[in-house]
Amino acid sequence: MSANGKLKTVARWPTIRFTVNGESRSVRVPPMKRLLDVLREDLHLTGTKEGCGEGECGSCSVRMNGELVNSCLVPVLQAEGAEIQTVEGLALDGELHPLQEAFLHNGGAQCGICTPGMLMAAAQLLAHSPHPSDAEIREGLAGNLCRCTGFVRIFESVAAAADASDAEPAKEPAKESELEQTYHAR
Amino acid sequence: MRGNAEMHELVAPGSLGAVLDLLAAEPGQWTPIAGGTELMVAFSAGHLDAHKLVSLWGIPDLRTIELTPQGVAIGAAATFLDLRKHAVINAELPLLAKAASWIGSIANQSRATLGGNLVNGSPAADSSPALLAYDAEIETISVRGRRRLPYSEFHTGYKRNVLAADELLYAIHLPRRFARHRQYLRKVGTRRAMAIAKVALGATALLEQGVIREIRLGAASLAPYPTRLRQTEAALLGQALTREAVLAARRALLAEVQPIDDIRSTAEYRRRVAVNVLEEFLLELRREGSRP
Numbered sequence: 087m088s089a090n091g092k093l094k095t096v097a098r099w100p101t102i103r104f105t106v107n108g109e110s111r112s113v114r115v116p117p118m119k120r121l122l123d124v125l126r127e128d129l130h131l132t133g134t135k136e137g138c139g140e141g142e143c144g145s146c147s148v149r150m151n152g153e154l155v156n157s158c159l160v161p162v163l164q165a166e167g168a169e170i171q172t173v174e175g176l177a178l179d180g181e182l183h184p185l186q187e188a189f190l191h192n193g194g195a196q197c198g199i200c201t202p203g204m205l206m207a208a209a210q211l212l213a214h215s216p217h218p219s220d221a222e223i224r225e226g227l228a229g230n231l232c233r234c235t236g237f238v239r240i241f242e243s244v245a246a247a248a249d250a251s252d253a254e255p256a257k258e259p260a261k262e263s264e265l266e267q268t269y270h271a272r
Numbered sequence: 273m274r275g276n277a278e279m280h281e282l283v284a285p286g287s288l289g290a291v292l293d294l295l296a297a298e299p300g301q302w303t304p305i306a307g308g309t310e311l312m313v314a315f316s317a318g319h320l321d322a323h324k325l326v327s328l329w330g331i332p333d334l335r336t337i338e339l340t341p342q343g344v345a346i347g348a349a350a351t352f353l354d355l356r357k358h359a360v361i362n363a364e365l366p367l368l369a370k371a372a373s374w375i376g377s378i379a380n381q382s383r384a385t386l387g388g389n390l391v392n393g394s395p396a397a398d399s400s401p402a403l404l405a406y407d408a409e410i411e412t413i414s415v416r417g418r419r420r421l422p423y424s425e426f427h428t429g430y431k432r433n434v435l436a437a438d439e440l441l442y443a444i445h446l447p448r449r450f451a452r453h454r455q456y457l458r459k460v461g462t463r464r465a466m467a468i469a470k471v472a473l474g475a476t477a478l479l480e481q482g483v484i485r486e487i488r489l490g491a492a493s494l495a496p497y498p499t500r501l502r503q504t505e506a507a508l509l510g511q512a513l514t515r516e517a518v519l520a521a522r523r524a525l526l527a528e529v530q531p532i533d534d535i536r537s538t539a540e541y542r543r544r545v546a547v548n549v550l551e552e553f554l555l556e557l558r559r560e561g562s563r564p
Contacts, residue, residue, distance in 0.1 A: 116277035118281075118282045139316040139317070140313040141312070144377065155382055155383055156380070158316060159309055161282055161305070161315075164330070207378065226378060229377020229378060
């Protein structure tokens, strides 16, 4: 394609707006560009990984309007107006999400390529089913392939995160300050 | 070669009317794309032939599930998760809910649409055996109007269908009259998630005084496109489920299917599994009868 031809094309690209992890973002890219590539290349959110690029492995899983999607199969134009959550949106104010804590403590992550997708699939599962059975955990993660762990530790991590959220149903700042007060009182 | 997004145009007119106008203005030029679980795979691999695509995602008229006393009308862009979550589909058309659960994984089911599964026209399409067993009809739409025809007449060849260049698949209509039928759906594949069917069979049947009064058999991966097994149905209709009748049905099935050798399986394996799956259904029907 000639430089002129390309410039002409660029001028036709629409501005596409959506929110990522609660922040409004807009990009001017070819509308067929994959959401995965927009996240990684244009927004520099490289937590989302590319595995197979054909919707089979789940490495690129993100949440879009409350649904789990493979971002490699979403043309970015179809994300117009969407609310997107990536793995970067799980931790809050530097504090790991209970799922991340559970993966950390249960050996749920090894090489790390599948981990962001596993976390997003698990977050989706727990959002709809806070107390999943083993079968539900397996189905919820069935589209996410891991070549390191043999899956068992991943399933255990998700179960542990569900149990942990039982143990502390509300993870509020108030609780922390309470704790601080206790320390100060001592 | 990876796909290059700059080589493809994608527009989202946002309303059904605007999409139909575009298809009518330049018939055959625009390829509709809904959830992208098929076309984006081709795009990523650099194999997407279509250069002009029109998005059907987010068009409310196409993502509907409507109930009447007689039937369920499913908009072509309803996703498989929409189907799985629907109470009436789960209760009355459980084969469709089951088929929906077979589609890839949760991340595929949230995007893949029933209409896309049919228009894509894979011989192994997961939803097709259930739709054939339920005697589904499809409704098409264009600026020229709408038409309805049996789903069993939708596919006309390998990856070919009756849609004209300016037409969209609009809805899939399912009758609500299978409460008393024995219903059956079995997919044989490599693993439960993600795998494409080596063989799949959907069936509904009504047994009265031990005699088959109604039977519909829908098969995937046994012909160039999903198809009713009409000869096998004919061999069973009006019959009692004797050993001889089951054997005759097995012979009829073998005579009418045309499985192939491919990367997923062999024709011989498919033939053997298909007759065994059919027999499993017929024995279940004999043992359990129709549903009360």
